[in-house]
Amino acid sequence: MTELPPSADLRTDEPHPARVYDFYLGGKDHFTVDREFGERVLGICPQLRPLARANRRFLVRSVGLLARDYGIRQFLDLGTGLPTSPNLHEVAQGIAPESRVVYVDNDPIVLVHARALLTSRPEGATDYIDADVVDIDRIIEQAARTLDFTRPIAVSALALFHFLPDPQPAELLARLCGRLAPGSFLSISHVLPALRDVAAAYQQAMGLGTLRDRDEIKALFGDFELLEPGLVAAHLWRPELDPDGEEPGDEIADLGVCGVARKPVR
Structure with a gap:
């Protein structure tokens, strides 16, 4: 595990969502308490592991599509979590080396790993903002050091908003999306009520966990226009873009949805 500063409060006596997610993905940057909680939750719903992996592949496909087909060169990733290769900037800069990426999270171990591992290609840039996602005004202010808000930006909020109670997701998205240029994008993934026991x-x-149905999740996109195929399970979102990916079957179809939407160009 990456060396941590003495002042970092990792709360190793209680599980943390980013570290538990790392456990689901088969990573190594979690603690015993995270692993024990993750194993207990997998006992409730073993499909969480393929769901997490499908969510990760959705990130790879969606970022690749936006960089390749829509010419997006700026990305803002909310609730980054622990680095898992390929990371967002690796996908974007693998297509367009000049891409600029800003990661946002407020977990100390994520911060340390981000500083150590999320390094940009020389042609582009990456930055990390240590902030709670609900402090969106601060995030916008600091992201502007790297991103040009007068040009399109792709915002990712994957496996994030089900950790926030209403009305926080809608409020922060309203403030953020109002600052985005036309032609910007918003990607969201979110679990469904079938995971009520989880x-x-x-x-x-x-103290986390807010379930929303498909209509409530769709409403988070506001007036952004969903790209095809709309709001679907992660493994059903443009699978042809990742023909070699090992996607799960329909065992996760009712557990979560994802989508990518574009801010209208007037």
Whole structure:
């Protein structure tokens, strides 16, 4: 595990969502408490592991599509989590080396790993903002050091908003999307009410877990226009873009959805 500064409070006596997610993905940057909680939750719903992996492949496909087909060169990733290769900037800069990427998270271990691992190609840039995603005004201010808000930006909020109670997601998105230029994009993935027992476990352990149905998730996109195929399970979102990817079957179809939408160009 990457060396941590003495002042970092990692809260190793309680599970943390980013570290538990790392466990689901088969990573190594988590603690015993995270692994024990993750194993308990997988006992409730073993499909969480393929769901997490499908969500990661959705990130790779969606970022690749936006960089390649829509010419997006600026990316803002909310709730980054622990680095898992390929990371967003690796996908974007693999297509367009000049791409600029800003990561946002507020977990100390994520911060340390981001500083150590999320390094840009010389032609582009990456930055990391240590902030709670609900502090969106601060995020916009600091992201402007790297990103030009007068030009399109692709915002990712993957496996994030089900950790926030209403009305926080809608409020922060309204403020953020109002600052984005026409032609910008918003990507969201979110679990569905079928995971109510999992949400209850997270709520008990971390005080986190807010379930929303498809209509409520779709409403988070506001007036952005969903790209085809709309709001679907992660493994069903443009699978032809990743023909070699090992995607799960329909066992995760009712557990979560994702989508990418574009801010209208008037």
